Amino acid sequence: MKQMKTVILDFETSGLNPYHDDVIEIAMKVLRSEEQFTSLLKPKSNECISQTITTLTGITNKMLAKDGLSWEEAYQLMNAWLFSVKGEDDKISIVSHNGESFDFIFLKRMLSDLKGLKIKPFPIHKIIFSDTLPLAKRLISGRSTYRQNTLCQQFNIVTEGSHRALNDVIALEQLYVVLTAKLHDELGKRRKPIEYPQMIHDYIHFKN
Numbered sequence: 001m002k003q004m005k006t007v008i009l010d011f012e013t014s015g016l017n018p019y020h021d022d023v024i025e026i027a028m029k030v031l032r033s034e035e036q037f038t039s040l041l042k043p044k045s046n047e048c049i050s051q052t053i054t055t056l057t058g059i060t061n062k063m064l065a066k067d068g069l070s071w072e073e074a075y076q077l078m079n080a081w082l083f084s085v086k087g088e089d090d091k092i093s094i095v096s097h098n099g100e101s102f103d104f105i106f107l108k109r110m111l112s113d114l115k116g117l118k119i120k121p122f123p124i125h126k127i128i129f130s131d132t133l134p135l136a137k138r139l140i141s142g143r144s145t146y147r148q149n150t151l152c153q154q155f156n157i158v159t160e161g162s163h164r165a166l167n168d169v170i171a172l173e174q175l176y177v178v179l180t181a182k183l184h185d186e187l188g189k190r191r192k193p194i195e196y197p198q199m200i201h202d203y204i205h206f207k208n
Helices: 051-057 061-067 071-085 103-116 132-139 148-154 165-187 197-206
Strands: 006-013 023-030 036-040 092-096 127-131
Touching: 006 103, 006 165, 023 051, 023 071, 023 165, 036 061, 036 071, 036 165, 071 103, 092 103, 092 165, 092 197, 127 132, 127 197, 132 165, 132 197, 148 165, 165 197
Parallel strands: 006 092, 092 127
Antiparallel strands: 006 023, 023 036
């Protein structure tokens, strides 16, 4: 059976509320592959983004107006890409940092919105979600912060251009490889966790 693909995910958004704010940039990349999907998109709410968000991300309202896709088109292209990378069992693994409180919520909203467009969304139950924030907390004790940038600095991972979605995805991909190697060392198993996404998910949620 073909190994399940793992997708590293990051969104740039118009704010910090995953239930109400808008996605303004999508980046997805298959682990250890050149397969990727990126897009700027116009806010679904049709509201301008704030100067705070522009300062943080470098994304401007002008960029979104000129280069951003409509949310309908961006969501559909993202959805089609997810279907294109699924495994033979129709499943994929999706990894994000702080995903459970942020990116995964946005993603579920976006897939739900596709139903309103009469588009079949990628099934949520076919996704194994793994959040590197709780994974890092379980594997690395004693840190005052577990932000992605600071964890990357600890392992000498370049974070230049952070807060642009694809740059954050590339950095997170490297961090995920480091964390899963540490997990392998801790578990002492012959199987490498990075090849078994369900093992990583279960370690995060169910391991005592």
